[in-house]
Amino acid sequence: xxxxxxxxxxxxxxxxxxxxxxxxxxxxxxxxxxxxxxxxxxxxxxxxxxxxxxxxxxxxxxxxxxxxxxxxxxxxxxxxxxxxxxxxxxxxxxxx
Numbered sequence: 001x002x003x004x005x006x007x008x009x010x011x012x013x014x015x016x017x018x019x020x021x022x023x024x025x026x027x028x029x030x031x032x033x034x035x036x037x038x039x040x041x042x043x044x045x046x047x048x049x050x051x052x053x054x055x056x057x058x059x060x061x062x063x064x065x066x067x068x069x070x071x072x073x074x075x076x077x078x079x080x081x082x083x084x085x086x087x088x089x090x091x092x093x094x095x096x
Contacts, residue, residue, distance in 0.1 A: 026057075026062075030058065031070075034063070038074065041074070045063055
C-alpha cells in the first residue's frame with residue numbers, strides 16, 4: 001500500500017483561505033464611519049478606527065468588502081482634485 005504524501009500547495013491554500021469574518025459589533029462601529037462620508041478613502045477610515053477608544057481588529061479588505069455589501073463603495077480609480085493646475089491649463093484659464 002503506497003504512503004500518501006502531504007502536498008505543500010494544499011497546506012498553503014488552507015492558510016490563505018483561513019480568514020475570519022467581521023462580527024456584528026465591529027460592523028456596528030464601522031457603519032457610522034462609512035455612512036457619514038462615503039467618499040472618504042478606506043485607509044483613512046482604518047486610521048480613524050485605530051484612534052477610537054474601542055479597539056477592533058479589522059483590515060482594509062474587510063472595510064472594502066463591507067463598503068461593497070452596503071453599497072457605499074467609492075468610484076474606481078484615483079480621486080481627482082477639482083482645481084489642479086493641469087485642469088486649469090487645459091481649460092485655458094491660467095495664462096502665462
